[in-house]
Amino acid sequence: MPPLAIRAYTASTALGHGLSAQAAALRERRSGLRRNDFAALAADQAPLDCWIGRVDGIENSPLPAALAEWECRNNRLAWLSLNQDGVPAAIAAAVARYGADRIAVIVGTSTSSIGATEAAYARLHGEPPRFPDDLARPTLHTPHSPGAFVAAATGLRGPCVTVATACSSSAKVFAQAARLIAAGLADAALVGGVDTLCGSVLFGFNSLQLVSPDPCRPFDAQRTGLSLGEAGGFALLERCDADAGGLLLRGYGESSDAHHMSTPHPQGLGARLAMADALARAGVDAAAIGYLNLHGTATPANDEVEALAVAALFPPQLHASSTKGWTGHTLGAAGIVESAFALLALDSGELPGTLNSREPDPGNGPQIRFDNARAPIRYAMNNSFGFGGNNCSLVFARA
């Protein structure tokens, strides 16, 4: 595929707002996880006993008055994330070059604003029961809430869609942007993702017995499950000359496991297909990848099959790690957040290890590293795998 230039990128997670907070915490191996203090909406119900990656400051960051109809936790986090690291300036520059109707908006999520729908159900009134007036805003109670909000907040008027393929959502946005631009339907694309903590996520994953009572330990022999987090992030992509400098999207690969809704293919076939396809589309050999950000949720099954797939494709020199011990699993935002981490690694040569993990699982190949490292790299990759066996891998480059 023709490479795309990444004019700006950003992530906001439990580690803080924006890239410098992410980079510092990754370098210093400082986790953003805390004991769960996210209140249950049901009366008299204690929070789940687990650890979460909560973004500080959302409660004190209302949307501007002009966007008040979009007010909810998820759109607040989208807004907060959107206004970091020069993203607004990059959007303005692209609008000046192409016009707002030539810039696509593609946003990934798993839960959209369902936290607002949950809050409405906790405060139903009347007969038949209906939403409280302050939450009777249709724009919130639909899966398209984040995509529509980002378009409204930026004024961009190109093709606008919300992608919801669970935890691969905000990786697939890069693939869709590449296709849209190649097909001539847009000249640039604002891609990203946002997901916030809510009851559906915490108690839903709890019902699947996938939530750890302790901070998650990806690829550790003693791992006991995932820690959930919330996050938002964005990137502005634009067509570029073949010899362009800077950071580039070089390839994408997508696949399906065709196996089960909530457990991965036992041999990791879908994961292998996605990674191999991304490498092929980028025209890059597996040995050239300097850093791979793994999906690495810290559930026993997911890490096992991802380790198998990585060992089958990559030489031992690869530095691969999961950063979920820093941020928790940010679900539909994991793709954009961990793409930002891969881009930071390209930018700085600081390669994150795997926080909290001490005893490597016997199934781990030599690629999976627990310690941080430093090395200049030219190519980085990110894996994002979701429910429904939905996989996406991305290859980024520093020209």
Next chain:
Amino acid sequence: MNDAARPATALTAAVEGIGYWSRGLPDWNAARAYALGADAADAAPARPSPQLLPANERRRAPETVAVALEVAAAACAAAARDPAALSSVFVSSHGDMAITDYMCATLASDPRAISPTRFHNSVHNAAAGYWTIGVGAMRPATALSALQAGFAQGLIEALAQLAAGEDAVLLAGYDGAGYGPLGAIAPSEGLLGAALVLGRAPRAGAPALHAWLGPAPAAAAAPGRLHARDHGNASAPMLPLFDALAAGDARLALPAGGGRCLWLELTDD
């Protein structure tokens, strides 16, 4: 962009197969006949029964998943394409509101009682997931939403995949009825699904579809019979395309968001 003439840059695909399901119109033959003036069938089944799911899952599957799988399979059969070989795009405005209602009501009363099966069926890509599992497709699948612009955005994604080199792509749109207190905020009526298999190469007997983005038309077209019948469903904005497919050569505009439309021209070339 001027909508008067088809631009040279229009994206093109062959409509190789069509699937359709609505109560009383349980397949594309019935829907096409209805669009052209026939009656709906009184005795048609009240719920689709997609044969690719095992019998117990077929009964338990959410209606939205059942309708999406039914029309997807029918479109592949009509196109004589192996479903496992196609990448797929599934579009729904609201997903399954009965499950969202269940999740939110349970969270408000007894959150630790959430059913794991209902939770994994609550993801927006439930239909896409069951499809790939049911037909054994390891090809890419995606799940999108964009309210009124949803089907046009799904069509854009499918056409972009063809332009990027896919041989054929499956596109399915579906929505169920509103449910519970949420249904009053996100209204939708009935159960509706429609699907297309779109091929990159022209094919004899398959209408050619040309698509480009442009401004909204000055005046809305008179609704066809399929659109008039199911206009209350959240996926109804896709129906003008299916009315046009029934009628043959046509030009229409589907809402694409941002005040713009996806212009579509169907030709029998």
